[in-house]
Amino acid sequence: MKYLISIILLLALWGCTTTQPEAVETGDPLPSWNEGQAKEAILYFVDAVTNEQSGGFVPVPDRIAVFDNDGNLWSEQPAYFQLFFTIDKVKAMAADHPEWYSQQPFQSILEDDLETLASYGEHGLLEVVMGTHAGNTAEEFEADVAQWLSTARHPRFDKPYNELVYQPMLELLDYLRDNEFKTFIVSGGGVDFMRVWVEEVYGIPRDQVIGSSIKTEFVIGDNGPEIRRLPELDFIDDKEGKPVGINRFIGRKPIFCSGNSDGDLQMMQYTDSNEDLSFMLYLHHTDAEREWAYDRESHIGRLDKGLDQAIEKGWTVIDMKTDWKVVYPFELSAN
Amino acid sequence: MKYLISIILLLALWGCTTTQPEAVETGDPLPSWNEGQAKEAILYFVDAVTNEQSGGFVPVPDRIAVFDNDGNLWSEQPAYFQLFFTIDKVKAMAADHPEWYSQQPFQSILEDDLETLASYGEHGLLEVVMGTHAGNTAEEFEADVAQWLSTARHPRFDKPYNELVYQPMLELLDYLRDNEFKTFIVSGGGVDFMRVWVEEVYGIPRDQVIGSSIKTEFVIGDNGPEIRRLPELDFIDDKEGKPVGINRFIGRKPIFCSGNSDGDLQMMQYTDSNEDLSFMLYLHHTDAEREWAYDRESHIGRLDKGLDQAIEKGWTVIDMKTDWKVVYPFELSAN
Numbered sequence: 316m317k318y319l320i321s322i323i324l325l326l327a328l329w330g331c332t333t334t335q336p337e338a339v340e341t342g343d344p345l346p347s348w349n350e351g352q353a354k355e356a357i358l359y360f361v362d363a364v365t366n367e368q369s370g371g372f373v374p375v376p377d378r379i380a381v382f383d384n385d386g387n388l389w390s391e392q393p394a395y396f397q398l399f400f401t402i403d404k405v406k407a408m409a410a411d412h413p414e415w416y417s418q419q420p421f422q423s424i425l426e427d428d429l430e431t432l433a434s435y436g437e438h439g440l441l442e443v444v445m446g447t448h449a450g451n452t453a454e455e456f457e458a459d460v461a462q463w464l465s466t467a468r469h470p471r472f473d474k475p476y477n478e479l480v481y482q483p484m485l486e487l488l489d490y491l492r493d494n495e496f497k498t499f500i501v502s503g504g505g506v507d508f509m510r511v512w513v514e515e516v517y518g519i520p521r522d523q524v525i526g527s528s529i530k531t532e533f534v535i536g537d538n539g540p541e542i543r544r545l546p547e548l549d550f551i552d553d554k555e556g557k558p559v560g561i562n563r564f565i566g567r568k569p570i571f572c573s574g575n576s577d578g579d580l581q582m583m584q585y586t587d588s589n590e591d592l593s594f595m596l597y598l599h600h601t602d603a604e605r606e607w608a609y610d611r612e613s614h615i616g617r618l619d620k621g622l623d624q625a626i627e628k629g630w631t632v633i634d635m636k637t638d639w640k641v642v643y644p645f646e647l648s649a650n
Numbered sequence: 651m652k653y654l655i656s657i658i659l660l661l662a663l664w665g666c667t668t669t670q671p672e673a674v675e676t677g678d679p680l681p682s683w684n685e686g687q688a689k690e691a692i693l694y695f696v697d698a699v700t701n702e703q704s705g706g707f708v709p710v711p712d713r714i715a716v717f718d719n720d721g722n723l724w725s726e727q728p729a730y731f732q733l734f735f736t737i738d739k740v741k742a743m744a745a746d747h748p749e750w751y752s753q754q755p756f757q758s759i760l761e762d763d764l765e766t767l768a769s770y771g772e773h774g775l776l777e778v779v780m781g782t783h784a785g786n787t788a789e790e791f792e793a794d795v796a797q798w799l800s801t802a803r804h805p806r807f808d809k810p811y812n813e814l815v816y817q818p819m820l821e822l823l824d825y826l827r828d829n830e831f832k833t834f835i836v837s838g839g840g841v842d843f844m845r846v847w848v849e850e851v852y853g854i855p856r857d858q859v860i861g862s863s864i865k866t867e868f869v870i871g872d873n874g875p876e877i878r879r880l881p882e883l884d885f886i887d888d889k890e891g892k893p894v895g896i897n898r899f900i901g902r903k904p905i906f907c908s909g910n911s912d913g914d915l916q917m918m919q920y921t922d923s924n925e926d927l928s929f930m931l932y933l934h935h936t937d938a939e940r941e942w943a944y945d946r947e948s949h950i951g952r953l954d955k956g957l958d959q960a961i962e963k964g965w966t967v968i969d970m971k972t973d974w975k976v977v978y979p980f981e982l983s984a985n
Contacts, residue, residue: 376855453897497857510901520711521901522832523857533893533916540916540923542897549898558868562788562877563884564899566845566856581868581875588875 344490347483360594371592380571384502386616387575389480392607404447449546460511503553558585576616595630602636679825682818695929706927715906719837721951722910724815727942739782784881795846838888892917911951930965937971
């Protein structure tokens with residue numbers, strides 16, 4: 316009997332270690348990162364702010380780390396994943412909205428004509444978001460997102476969207492938390508879209524997610540008290556909005572900022588202005604083979620001014636192709 | 651030498667234990683609460699949601715507890731403490747604003763005529779808040795609040811305002827956190843006014859404070875990137891605003907809600923609608939001797955509809971006079 320228990324325990328332990336084999340074997344907190352400048356700079360920074368003997372020591376409550384999401388923790392090509400959700404939602408709701416078949420920009424979506432959709436620009440997209448993300452309760456919207464995530468598949472990888480997260484960034488999040496950083500998402504994406512799945516996938520609690528939002532109201536409805544989602548913009552968490560959102564939700568200047576586009580530039584500058592030692596990390600998409608390669612000319616996740624400032628100010632830039640051993644977690648189990 | 655070290659260690663330990671003598675001696679997590687219905691109900695609830703064998707078990711991420719601040723964690727009489735700050739700020743800024751001496755409602759403050767000030771109502775008060783809380787940077791405003799707290803004294807108790815917090819509530823916060831609850835403040839008070847001191851006093855991190863706010867903007871100023879405070883209301887975290895704020899900032903329905911006025915009623919109803927076991931706790935100010943006694947007729951912290959609903963729905967009501975052994979922490983050291 317004791318023998319059996321030992322075997323079960325050993326198997327259980329073996330099960331645990333196989334999820335991150337290199338971390339356990341080598342003690343390397345970032346096993347999916349190749350040795351190089353980016354990895355070295357991260358390790359050096361974390362060591363400096365956590366070592367009380369170091370001149371750069373930062374007390375635990377001030378160890379705030381902020382991460383953009385789209386293109387930084389998960390992919391954002393060929394379009395923001397929330398756009399795929401929105402398109403699927405328009406199609407699913409169309410039976411109850413016959414007017415959409417002759418009303419732009421909804422019509423273009425129902426006709427799979429994304430070029431025409433794009434011609435309506437940001438304003439048109441917002442109209443579609445309002446038409447599909449509002450009018451229900453917070454719980455109903457969450458159930459929609461969860462349902463979509465469990466069935467929708469990415470066009471290139473044929474995988475659930477929330478499996479297209481970056482393994483090296485998962486390790487970075489864990490590493491920072493192991494060093495008593497508090498990790499936050501600060502994303503232009505919809506906060507209620509993200510909250511459904513980020514806790515499980517990134518280990519980031521719902522209240523540490525900052526994103527764009529629509530207005531809501533509290534009403535006592537037929538089913539009791541509820542939060543109703545209104546077709547009115549509340550907050551756009553992008554560019555100048557990011558430091559504003561950080562100040563509003565966190566109330567403290569970060570010491571660590573991770574992003575991948577010009578939309579993250581202002582929160583990089585804000586973090587850079589911290590009187591404590593701070594770290595700015597840009598992810599440069601350079602890997603057309605395993606992921607995508609894009610920067611200055613891209614409509615999605617453009618990295619132009621941000622790249623210039625990163626070079627000028629000596630911020631750390633990840634070269635995805637050379638710095639990362641693997642991109643997605645599923646590559647690990649495929650090895 | 652060893653003997654000396656032992657004595658120092660013993661003294662240090664003694665110093666630690668004397669801060670909460672009864673907790674250490676009896677193992678009672680709420681030593682400043684008298685035995686009675688309120689204390690019993692709290693202990694019973696926490697036991698039920700943390701005991702995996704109990705039908706009421708709630709997983710850790712869902713253990714969200716929200717606390718009103720004014721009149722619930724610290725006193726709010728003879729007026730909200732932030733109003734005293736605002737009045738002192740008007741007086742301190744008056745030299746740079748000679749127009750205030752003939753401009754209402756500022757003039758009434760400078761003439762110590764609070765009756766006239768009150769006649770301008772909420773709108774007049776907001777005008778004063780905008781005149782004194784905006785136009786500077788987030789850091790400058792914080793420095794103002796910190797400076798004020800270190801010098802201002804409460805008119806009745808002649809103590810710093812942040813010493814007028816409730817000892818039994820400090821114990822309740824600790825007790826919930828020891829049971830892996832995440833504790834939040836959800837207050838009508840200004841979020842930036844609270845964040846300066848709540849971390850130290852309540853052990854609640856800045857990002858777990860939800861309150862009323864004015865708009866801000868991110869600018870690259872003369873001193874680099876900064877958050878500028880604008881004279882425009884952003885969010886009033888009161889009444890229907892409280893569940894809206896909880897949904898926006900926490901993204902999860904609480905299972906524990908603590909408040910003291912009708913302004914907390916909607917977040918009580920919201921918490922009560924949780925499908926998990928939930929707990930609603932009203933503090934009734936019944937102690938004119940040690941604190942203040944007020945409820946249905948009070949202009950500050952009115953508890954009228956809330957009291958009716960608490961009785962009707964069987965929510966727990968703290969009777970300050972009979973349920974609390976001490977009100978303020980300084981009574982402990984005076985014993």
